[in-house]
Amino acid sequence: MPPFHLNTDEHVSEGVPMFKSRSSLGLIASLVVLSGVFLFTGASLDRSLEDRVASLDERVASMEQEMATMRTQLTRNHPDQRTETAAAQSLAAINVMLAGGQAVQAKPALAKFMDEYANTKAGARAQSLAQGLVAVGKPVPTDWQVENWYQGGPADLASSGTTVLVFWETWCPHCRKAMPVLQTTYEKYKGQGLGVVGFTKLSRGSTDQAxxxxxxxxNIGFAMAKETGSLSTYFGVNGIPSAAVIKDGIVIWSGHPAAINDGMLQAWLADTAS
Incomplete structure (x- = not known):
């Protein structure tokens, strides 16, 4: 029988050959190291990819916001026909309020309108309306700075009641037409409490005698006075003739005196009577 020899480099266990100790252990160690490297590298790549995706999401969201702002601005600067139609309808509703003497209610509505439709055709037409409503809602100034009362003064314009103020000059042809009409209105409604006061600055060489x-x-019967110009400024007068209506010490309407109609006067005076 041949002598038994134990091979320390390799032996068979249950039919499975075993690796040689030194080379096998080195290979296993290398695989373990490489596996760790791959795992570490893979985790780093995952984190880097997540960071890049998050950054990209932020950029996309920012670009979408910028595009939305640009679309809004484009619509405002270049309104389409639908926007123009909506603006015209909104302005018509505001004009109905003004025609009814509801300037106090129309002023905030017009402010909202200008914010939404300033660049429309209706918005361009509404610019003068906005200017005309500057004084609406203001309290009557305490110092009128009247230099001279030609007749009917001094008037207590801060008291209760409804008073029409008209700014005019003798050299203005439209003023010369408007004043007799206001006199007729005054005669018609003074018994119901209407007051009228005319103010002139004596500009362009006009005189007291004129x-x-x-x-x-x-035959003008209502109060008439010369003012320094501070009242014209306070009431936002930028053309004559110009009128403002004060009620219980507050400016409730302003515009051209020819725009004042019987319906408006009756509504103002009815509120006073009640």
Whole structure:
């Protein structure tokens, strides 16, 4: 029988050959190291990819917000027909309020309108309306800075009641037409508590005598005074004739005196009577 020899480099266990100790252990160690490297590298790549995706998401969201802002601005600067139609309808509703003497209610509605439709055709037409409503809602100033009362003064404009103020000059042809009409209105409604006061600055060479002559010639019976110009500024007068209506010490309407109609006067005076 041959002698038994134990091979320390390799032996068979249950039919499975075993690796040689030194080379096998080295290979296993290398595989373990490489596996760890791959795992570490893979985790780093995952984190890097997540960071890049998150950054990309932020950029996309920012770009979408910028595009939405650009679309809104484009719509405002270049309104389409639908926007123009909506603006025209909104302005028509505001004009109905003004025609009814509801300037106090129309002022905030017009402010909202200008914010939404300033760049439309209707918005361009509404610019003058906005200017005309500057004084609406203001309290009556305590110091009128009246230099001279030609007749009917001094008037207590802060008291209760409804008073029409008209700013005019003797050299203004439209003013010369408007004043006799206001006199007729005054005669019609003074018994119901309506007051009217005319103010002139004596501009463009007009004189006290010219005012007195006009008043006498046209039988103007309401109060008339010369002011320094501070009242015109306070009431936002940028053209004449111009009128403002004060009620219980607050400016409730302003515009061209020819726009004042019977319906408006009756509504204002009815509120006073109640």
């Amino acid at each position: 005012v007195k002559d006009f008043v006498n010639k046209n």
